Amino acid sequence: MPSKLSVNIGRLRIENPVMVCSGTFGYAEEFRGLTDIKKLGAIVTKTITLRARAGNPMPRTCETPAGMLNSIGLENPGIDKFIKEKIPVLEKSGVPIIVSIASDQDIDEFPALAKKLNKINAVGAIELNISCPNVKHAHKVSGGGRLIAQDAQATSDIVRSVRKATRKPLITKLSPNVTDITEIAMAAEEAGSDAVALVNTLIGMSIDVVARRPKIAQGLAGLSGPAIRPVAVRMVWEVYQKIKIPIIGMGGIMDTESALEFFIAGSSAISVGTANFINPRAATEIISGIEKYLRSNKIDSIKELTGSLKCRS
Ligand SMILES: Cc1cc2nc3c(=O)[nH]c(=O)nc-3n(C[C@H](O)[C@H](O)[C@H](O)COP(=O)(O)O)c2cc1C
Structure with a gap:
């Protein structure tokens, strides 16, 4: 019997539809003791690359009105070290790992x-980050300066x-820095993605007027938090009209009410990002809040709320 909160992302069944966003929950060990990790629907890891990356120079984060800018630059230990050192720790959480x-x-x-992840049982799904705005060379369409997620053909080629290369469920993470996100979502679906995740950060900039320098060393950075929520909700709603595969919604979700907006707009699951830095229990509180909302509105399953x-x- 499926529970009120369980949802499927391709062949991956998650017990509840609340995840934590890539890059905002580390490799989960950083949050041990701060929140009840095993209650999460799924954990999405920091983005991993083939080789280790040191990331961008500091400063690489700053606060903005109702949000933050970051330009971490995909700092990570590289896939082999990740598999050896981080997977065993993540696996202990008992929560599906994306x-x-x-x-x-x-x-x-x-x-x-x-291919490397295909062999690992603990990996529940793979998320394709084709939308990170903070790296010079990665994600770019060959020969051009655009992100893969800004080009429908390039998105299709990567997903295909x-x-x-793998039988694991695939989630394609889309960029809000586009004219029409539905075209990219449809390209991902058509090429065999099991779900889409949206949105990654919006490209932004903040300036220190005394120094007349960008506040972030790299100049441009990714904007996240409540400031981007209406844009993200709008994009989920637009994409929901055009595709059949599940949408994982994110962008400024801070509490139950903001999470519910994403379900009503068309998300099958949601992901909590920037909020983790302010309240490490945000995601687990949202799970309880959603249960309460379903009960008080006499809704039998979260699936009824989607769209x-x-x-x-
Ligand atoms: C500090 C920081 C690091 C991030 N790193 C990644 C990353 O490695 N890969 C990725 O796909 N998204 C990354 N993101 C984007 C988030 O996963 C998420 O898509 C975005 O922040 C919008 O959600 P939010 O407003 O709830 O934070 C990062 C966001 C922040 C704030």
């Missing part, structure tokens, strides 16, 4: 990474190549 991957220099690294927006026509 590994986020990205290319570092060459887009062929996507299928190579997926990874689809051939239940009533539009004024």
